[in-house]
Amino acid sequence: MPGGRLTTEERRLIAAGLAEGLGYTEIGRRLERPASTIMREVTRNGGPENYGADRAQEATRHRARRRRQDAPPAPPLPDSSHGRDPRAVQDFTESFTELLLQQGLPRMMSRVLACLLVADSGALTAAELVQRLRVSPASISHAVTFLEEQGMITRERAPGARREHYVVDDEIWLRSTLAALQMNDVLAAASKRGSDVLGAATPAGDRFASSAEFLLLVNEALRNVMDQWRRSRAAARTEPAHD
CATH class of the missing domain: 1.10.10.10 (Winged helix-like DNA-binding domain superfamily/Winged helix DNA-binding domain)
Incomplete structure (x- = not known):
């Protein structure tokens, strides 16, 4: 998916899409951009009825110039300790x-x-x-x-x-992964219930059953990785220092 700022050509395609009566989701799909990006672009530049590609491009340049003028002084460079x-x-x-x-x-x-x-x-x-x-x-x-x-x-x-x-400590990503694991458990339970409600033999029920199976496998792997990482860190802390 493209990243960064919208180009002039993309803005023209947005204008053309709006003229066709397309929604933000469809325009975003054509440009391979999130619908939220299209919505923000159109909203800040006149709305669906008044959006113009050239006007939007010029407004973006103006905002960029204004931000550069108002930008605070550059932060000081970090110190050079440890020979960095x-x-x-x-x-x-x-x-x-x-x-x-x-x-x-x-x-x-x-x-x-x-x-x-x-x-x-x-x-x-x-x-x-x-x-x-x-x-x-x-x-x-x-x-x-x-x-x-x-x-x-x-x-x-x-x-x-x-x-x-x-x-911030060295377990920041461990906690983040744990939060994802807990959410996966909730999604897996909901997917299992969805399979039961819809019927495991139906296409929709099978879809939920497959999702539950995948999420449980992912969580099993994550728990193994987290245990392995904890053991590795504990071993590293108990190793004697070498001169």
């Missing part, structure tokens, strides 16, 4: 942020999570996140609340410390 190349660290952080975006995480949440992940301590205060990301405290507060609710970070306060630290 600060520019390489920054480039990696930006590319990892984009990867998180592609996985569906909102932009600010992606930036905060990537910032925490590349910090050796894995822990930063709200003030440190504001300084590193050059955003408002409110943006950080919203982002960390969301990430905490998703089980991706935790809050910690050292004894006697005045400020909380937002912490």
Whole structure:
């Protein structure tokens, strides 16, 4: 599926689709774009009745110029501790942020999570996140609340410390996988019930039965992988250090 910004040709195809009376889903299918992308494009550029490809293209250029003019100063380069190349660290952080975006995480949440992940301590205060990301405290507060609710970070306060630290650890993806596993269990149970209700011998019932079987197999494999990873990490922690 194509990514990135809509092209001039795509905008012309959207305009043509609207003129044909097509819905957002059908236009998106033809362009291999999500229907939500088409809807946002049309809504911000006059709506279905007034959408024009050239006008939308020019409006997009104008918004891009305005964003560049209003953009905050570039964040400082990371320090060069451990002999790292600060520019390489920054480039990696930006590319990892984009990867998180592609996985569906909102932009600010992606930036905060990537910032925490590349910090050796894995822990930063709200003030440190504001300084590193050059955003408002409110943006950080919203982002960390969301990430905490998703089980991706935790809050910690050292004894006697005045400020909380937002912490990410090496089990972040374990918790994410566990959440997916739990959802698969729910879907598998619902699919099994669907098969029973519709009748296992019917096409619809068989479809649900097949889905339940697949989800249960996936969860079995995930549980085995998670157990293996835990054993591997435990063994690594107990190994004596070598000089």
